[in-house]
Amino acid sequence: MTPAMVPWLSIRRAIREAQxxxxxxxxxxxxxxxxxSLSFGIVTSTSAFEEAREKGLDAMTHAEAVxxxxxxxxxGLIADVRAAHPGYVNFFPDWRRFSESxxxxxxxxxxxxxxxxxxxxxxxxxxxxxxxxxxLHVGHARNVCIGDTIFRLMSKAGRxxxxxxxxxxxxxxxxxxxxxxxxxxxxxxxxxxxxxDEYCGDTVYVExxxxxxxxxxxxxxRRRVTRELEDRGSRAFxxxxxxALRVLRDQLRTCYRxxxxxxxxxxxxxxxxxxxxxxxxxxxxxxxxxxxxxRGSKAGCWVADLSDHPVLxxxxxxxxxxxxxxxxxxxxxxAFALWKLGKSKTELKFSLWEVRDGRTTYIxxxxxxxxxxxxxxxxxxxxxxxxxxxxxxxxxxxxxxxxDAHRYVHYSYEPVxxxxxxxxxxxxxxxxxxxxxxxxxxxxxxxxxxxNKLVEVATRETAARRxxxxxGKVRDVAEEIAVGAFRYGMLKVDSDKxxxxxxxxxxxLEGDTGPYLQYTVVRAKKILMKAEETGLExxxxxxxxxxxxxxxxxxxxxxxxxxxxxxxxxxxxxSLVTQARTLATLFNEFxxxxxxxxxxxxxxxxxxxxxxxxxxxxELMEMLGVPVLDEL
RNA sequence: GGGCCCGUAGCUCAGCUUGGACAGAGCGCUGGCCUUCGGAGCCAGAGGUCCCGGGUUCGAAUCCCGGCGGGCCCGCCA
Numbered sequence: 038m039t040p041a042m043v044p045w046l047s048i049r050r051a052i053r054e055a056q057x058x059x060x061x062x063x064x065x066x067x068x069x070x071x072x073x074s075l076s077f078g079i080v081t082s083t084s085a086f087e088e089a090r091e092k093g094l095d096a097m098t099h100a101e102a103v104x105x106x107x108x109x110x111x112x113g114l115i116a117d118v119r120a121a122h123p124g125y126v127n128f129f130p131d132w133r134r135f136s137e138s139x140x141x142x143x144x145x146x147x148x149x150x151x152x153x154x155x156x157x158x159x160x161x162x163x164x165x166x167x168x169x170x171x172x173l174h175v176g177h178a179r180n181v182c183i184g185d186t187i188f189r190l191m192s193k194a195g196r197x198x199x200x201x202x203x204x205x206x207x208x209x210x211x212x213x214x215x216x217x218x219x220x221x222x223x224x225x226x227x228x229x230x231x232x233x234d235e236y237c238g239d240t241v242y243v244e245x246x247x248x249x250x251x252x253x254x255x256x257x258x259r260r261r262v263t264r265e266l267e268d269r270g271s272r273a274f275x276x277x278x279x280x281a282l283r284v285l286r287d288q289l290r291t292c293y294r295x296x297x298x299x300x301x302x303x304x305x306x307x308x309x310x311x312x313x314x315x316x317x318x319x320x321x322x323x324x325x326x327x328x329x330x331x332r333g334s335k336a337g338c339w340v341a342d343l344s345d346h347p348v349l350x351x352x353x354x355x356x357x358x359x360x361x362x363x364x365x366x367x368x369x370x371x372a373f374a375l376w377k378l379g380k381s382k383t384e385l386k387f388s389l390w391e392v393r394d395g396r397t398t399y400i401x402x403x404x405x406x407x408x409x410x411x412x413x414x415x416x417x418x419x420x421x422x423x424x425x426x427x428x429x430x431x432x433x434x435x436x437x438x439x440x441d442a443h444r445y446v447h448y449s450y451e452p453v454x455x456x457x458x459x460x461x462x463x464x465x466x467x468x469x470x471x472x473x474x475x476x477x478x479x480x481x482x483x484x485x486x487x488x489n490k491l492v493e494v495a496t497r498e499t500a501a502r503r504x505x506x507x508x509g510k511v512r513d514v515a516e517e518i519a520v521g522a523f524r525y526g527m528l529k530v531d532s533d534k535x536x537x538x539x540x541x542x543x544x545x546l547e548g549d550t551g552p553y554l555q556y557t558v559v560r561a562k563k564i565l566m567k568a569e570e571t572g573l574e575x576x577x578x579x580x581x582x583x584x585x586x587x588x589x590x591x592x593x594x595x596x597x598x599x600x601x602x603x604x605x606x607x608x609x610x611x612s613l614v615t616q617a618r619t620l621a622t623l624f625n626e627f628x629x630x631x632x633x634x635x636x637x638x639x640x641x642x643x644x645x646x647x648x649x650x651x652x653x654x655x656e657l658m659e660m661l662g663v664p665v666l667d668e669l
Numbered sequence: 670g671g672g673c674c675c676g677u678a679g680c681u682c683a684g685c686u687u688g689g690a691c692a693g694a695g696c697g698c699u700g701g702c703c704u705u706c707g708g709a710g711c712c713a714g715a716g717g718u719c720c721c722g723g724g725u726u727c728g729a730a731u732c733c734c735g736g737c738g739g740g741c742c743c744g745c746c747a
Binding site: 077096122208361421427470502534535542546556560609614622626633647 | 675746
């Protein structure tokens with residue numbers, strides 16, 4: 038995309054005009070950024086500080102001189118240039134032109150307004166990846182919400198995104214669940230009214246772990262089952278495939294409820310059978326990235342050589358093939374990483390899983406169509422921060438195979454903890470402020486139960502406000518409110534911070550929540566509807582001066598493309614949440630102070646601004662997976 | 670012992686990558702705003718050693734160094 042093709046209807050145009058004016062005034066390549074407050078204009082440059090230092094001048098005096106010279110060269114959206122203490126050069130817009138440019142840009146084509154000029158290319162995102170032995174709890178939900186939001190952001194930004202859910206159906210947790218059915222006599226059918234994934238996680242798995250504490254035979258049996266699982270013809274293997282599929286189907290219902298979607302479900306048992314590891318192993322051996330240890334504690338193993346890694350080298354080399362010939366988790370992850378990167382010749386086979394909302398999902402299988410990613414620019418794996426080290430081992434290994442390590446991104450996030458209050462509500466002891474959730478001990482909140490409680494609260498609130506609505510309509514809207522509140526709660530805390538989950542707090546629908554965004558858009562849409570009834574036409578152009586609230590809202594809309602560009606580059610999705618929230622707050626202030634219907638000479642412009650707000654906020658909410666409603 | 674992350678208002682968090690103009694929200698607390706497009710909202714007030722100590726800089730919550738406190742990782746588990 039060449040600059041000439043970009044319409045530059047957002048604040049970028051003001052930035053560009055300011056830079057051009059500074060250049061003509063002899064300042065050179067100056068950094069120009071949006072101001073924090075409108076009293077400082079629309080955009081500002083701090084380059085006078087640096088120039089003054091280099092030339093040994095007083096910053097303020099120099100800034101004033103720069104402002105005077107620059108003022109000669111502005112026009113278009115910029116009306117004035119003024120210096121401000123202690124040395125800023127501030128650019129003040131012609132608000133009528135600036136507003137028209139922004140609102141017109143949004144109303145003509147919100148897509149090009151927000152996403153123009155962003156890179157394209159393929160992206161692979163792996164997320165969810167929950168062991169198929171239990172229902173999703175709120176900790177897993179953070180992974181799903183982050184991963185799905187990355188998918189949504191990248192898709193809107195014009196990338197082709199392949200979403201993968203890695204299903205570890207061959208690990209120890211699966212073996213433990215199997216024990217419940219094979220040795221403890223649990224029926225394969227849950228009690229009436231109980232979901233299979235919840236039955237497995239809440240009842241069977243917890244019971245196996247409870248027994249294992251008092252019965253030493255359980256551990257021996259688990260090892261036996263684990264061995265049996267390696268034989269694809271065994272009864273244990275067939276049973277585990279069946280159970281894993283049933284659990285997966287239920288887990289996906291929850292993911293879909295949260296708004297997530299997938300292209301490929303990849304089962305670890307299929308990866309193991311595919312020969313992917315053997316191929317990767319040969320590549321690793323050929324490159325000298327691995328060696329057979331012949332002494333020390335790892336004698337008899339094949340290990341990854343980490344001696345040239347600045348940090349990992351301090352912790353010893355990594356075992357990839359155990360002395361009994363089986364592979365470790367990290368080994369399989371290296372092989373799968375190569376496959377995701379398109380560096381593997383081995384093709385996994387896929388068959389149709391389902392078609393939902395026009396999106397086709399495939400699952401790995403014994404037979405079917407061979408498929409693999411072609412050559413994605415970037416592969417993002419969403420996994421919690423405890424896997425930083427193994428993920429770094431993967432990166433190190435693939436870079437030794439000639440892959441640019443920048444293409445492999447571990448999207449790390451801190452875990453979800455339970456607040457003391459909520460932990461105690463589950464019967465767990467909490468000495469400190471928050472405790473870890475535990476699948477083995479049944480200490481967790483399931484996503485479904487949290488969503489259901491949210492639906493209850495939202496139903497109560499909605500029914501009270503909308504007594505004329507049918508129960509079905511109330512229920513539909515309450516579901517969307519619940520999902521919006523939940524996803525917002527998962528995304529609003531930055532990924533490097535732990536989330537302390539408190540069930541009572543999570544049921545709030547006021548303040549800094551998803552419903553705040555939903556409510557604000559509904560307000561705006563009501564204005565649009567009412568305007569249509571009264572025959573008021575939207576216009577991008579103000580006919581008189583703007584109020585403070587109008588200026589602030591216009592300005593915020595104008596910087597959204599910058600926020601999106603930044604999020605695409607850094608994957609910091611938290612900034613999208615902040616952006617949506619700020620935008621909504623400014624809209625509410627506008628709403629309180631600037632009547633649209635009967636709003637005087639600028640009524641048409643105000644209507645245009647409301648329409649622009651709805652479009653831009655709608656895009657942000659779609660990215661975050663907070664449903665946009667018409668009414669609530 | 671080594672490594673990574675966090676530490677900002679009573680509580681939960683933005684801001685830190687790219688240093689800059691008075692450190693911002695939400696919840697809670699106090700007090701206002703429904704004859705105006707719907708009050709899941711808005712306005713005002715109270716509440717801060719930006720963990721501590723050095724350093725760099727005209728300027729540090731932000732960058733650097735050293736501490737302290739909390740979490741996580743360092744397995745032939747996944």
